[in-house]
Amino acid sequence: MHEAEELEKSEKTEAFEELRPLLFSIAYRILGGVGEAEDAVQETWLRFDASTTRPVSVKAFLSATVTRIAIDVLRSARVRREEYAGPWLPEPLLNDPYQDPARAAELADSVSMAALLLLERLSPLERSVFVLREVFAFGFDEIAEAVGRSEAACRQLLVRARRHMKDGRPRFEADRRERRELAARFFEALSLGDVDGLRSLLSADVQLVGDGGGKAPQLARTVVGAEHVARLLATAYPLMARIDITFEEHEVNGQPGAVFRDRDGRVLHTLALDVLDGRVQAVRSVINPDKLGHLGPVADAWAVDREAKRHRRRPQ
Incomplete structure (x- = not known):
């Protein structure tokens, strides 16, 4: 491997590892499974590592990639969950690696079992749009790229997702x-x-x-x-x-x-x-x-x- 290629590999690895906590947090909220989220993040790295073009925004590229992977996984997982023996709950998460002290309480509430169970009501696309917009405040241009829909379609998906979530959305204590x-x-x-x-x-x-x-x-x-x-x-x-x-x-x-x-x-x-x-x-x-x-x-x-x-x- 040439020196320039080694440097590029090192830069890719550093950029990916910096964003890994965010990627896992996105995938976990979409999937509700720790193992599935970790697998989605690993697949994202493999695709990033194999890419020969340098994205304008590494964060946007990786977020879009992990979202698309998670959507595909969720579509097959929903069939298994319909056949699940007894009540289905998300895999317990003890520590969310994505740290944002200014939004700690909000992020914690969005990963609660109550919130994740409500997200189960949504279609994979609705769920992904809701997570990217409501939890991580992505722009509609970034969301459209991630889910493969127009910005107008993403806005409609968000409206539907909010409607489904509204009545049962958990209201946790502020204190x-x-x-x-x-x-x-x-x-x-x-x-x-x-x-x-x-x-x-x-x-x-x-x-x-x-x-x-x-x-x-x-x-x-x-x-x-x-x-x-x-x-x-x-x-x-x-x-x-x-x-x-x-x-x-x-x-x-x-x-x-x-x-x-x-x-x-x-x-x-x-x-x-x-x-x-x-x-x-x-x-x-x-x-x-x-x-x-x-x-x-x-x-x-x-x-x-x-x-x-x-x-x-x-x-x-």
């Missing part, structure tokens, strides 16, 4: 400290098996949703109502503690949550809380092992379940 404090009380009550304490923190129509994908046992697919959710959680988690299941509080998809681990430190599941008006509106648990591998070694949920059942009738 993140208040959110964290409520989450701390929730997890304290959870660890104590305090039914009354949990009930006092839950909205009347709270939902507990579990995503096992048919590949792991779970408390329940969907439970609705403060009384039912509080009693289920207060019964389950003290039992888990008896077999050395521990948890660490951690933001999950930009919202209060926790990561649960077995006695060997392997990831069992994540829990994410939607908080509004001083109450927990939804509790979402991802225990499907296929969605946890990016967080580290994954626990054998079936083995944990068997051990929990053996302990259930034993005296404490």
Whole structure:
């Protein structure tokens, strides 16, 4: 490889790595999967590396490329999700690599499970236009290039996307400290098996949703109502503690949550809380092992379940 070619390769690599966090964040919001987003980013690099022309704007070129790849992946993924066993939730994301301190809260809300589930209502093109415009503030000329439509068509796609998102769009608390404090009380009550304490923190129509994908046992697919959710959680988690299941509080998809681990430190599941008006509106648990591998070694949920059942009738 000639010196000039080596320099060009180095410049390409540096430019790509600088934009990698943005590319991943775009792809994850379009796809709702960490592995799929990482694959889309890697494919973007391969196309960029193979390109013989130098784009006027590297950011625009890479953003357009990762968006087009993500749209193609999403079209095939939607068929799989329609056949998914039980409720489908996005793969949990503990840290969004795209850092913008001025918009930290807004970016966190856009990656919440509630927001990503709403995005599932949109067509791949609507979803991509919405993400590029509403989350990352791309110009319509850049969006048109990315999705292969005219600017006028992109504006219409955005109108439709906003209409679909409007009614159910999550409204999270502006005070993140208040959110964290409520989450701390929730997890304290959870660890104590305090039914009354949990009930006092839950909205009347709270939902507990579990995503096992048919590949792991779970408390329940969907439970609705403060009384039912509080009693289920207060019964389950003290039992888990008896077999050395521990948890660490951690933001999950930009919202209060926790990561649960077995006695060997392997990831069992994540829990994410939607908080509004001083109450927990939804509790979402991802225990499907296929969605946890990016967080580290994954626990054998079936083995944990068997051990929990053996302990259930034993005296404490």
